[in-house]
Amino acid sequence: MAANVQRGSRADAVFVQGLDDFRKELARLDKQLNNGGRKALKEVNFDVANFVVNKSRSAATSFGSMDVKAMKSLTASKTQAEAKIMGGGTKYPMFGGSEFGAYQNRKRLIKNTKGRATIVRNNENIDKVIRRVESQTVIYDRRGAPTTVRKKARDSWGGTAVKVEGIMLGWNQFRPWRGNKATAGYIIYPTLRSSTPDIIGLYADGFTKLLSKVFPD
Numbered sequence: 001m002a003a004n005v006q007r008g009s010r011a012d013a014v015f016v017q018g019l020d021d022f023r024k025e026l027a028r029l030d031k032q033l034n035n036g037g038r039k040a041l042k043e044v045n046f047d048v049a050n051f052v053v054n055k056s057r058s059a060a061t062s063f064g065s066m067d068v069k070a071m072k073s074l075t076a077s078k079t080q081a082e083a084k085i086m087g088g089g090t091k092y093p094m095f096g097g098s099e100f101g102a103y104q105n106r107k108r109l110i111k112n113t114k115g116r117a118t119i120v121r122n123n124e125n126i127d128k129v130i131r132r133v134e135s136q137t138v139i140y141d142r143r144g145a146p147t148t149v150r151k152k153a154r155d156s157w158g159g160t161a162v163k164v165e166g167i168m169l170g171w172n173q174f175r176p177w178r179g180n181k182a183t184a185g186y187i188i189y190p191t192l193r194s195s196t197p198d199i200i201g202l203y204a205d206g207f208t209k210l211l212s213k214v215f216p217d
Helices: 019-033 036-062 065-073 095-100 124-135 149-155 188-196 196-214
Strands: 005-007 014-016 075-077 084-086 104-110 118-120 136-140 146-150 166-169
Touching: 019 036, 036 075, 036 084, 036 188, 036 196, 065 095, 095 136, 104 124, 118 124, 124 166, 188 196
Parallel strands: none
Antiparallel strands: 005 014, 075 084, 104 118, 104 166, 136 146
């Protein structure tokens, strides 16, 4: 099978034509022959994902220490269906802003519930936004996850009345927002776009080795 890579409508994806059919056929043969085809396909996808992780970490060094730290969170995952990478998490809250940028010079309302700050858009009246926010109540489930409900539910469900405790201007620590389409991203997605020929080569080599291993004769 030749590696024929296409760019899809998503900015974060490179699609390999025929991979799904190839994976299903390997699964069918594995049941008959127990020849390790599915495990070998995971290794091919893992190698591609690991390549993107390493290239992205290298690319981050041309930006700044925050970006280098954010890209340290990247990990490659072993799956049959795709070459998958993951990043971010509670230890790396800067990850999204580092990769995508952010809307700058936007007022944000800091709340007593310590949840995500509310953005005040450029065309909004800040007093009206504050009144809307403070009409809400936050309740917490058994795991401590917050849910926002209307003020009238406060008496029956309990919870915490939301209060605005401050206003901040941000997120100027990040680069400008680049959207989520073809030109998205500063580090990972440009790496995907520029590395498409290398990804094609990795899949071609990986499939060749996979087939020779699964069908040695």
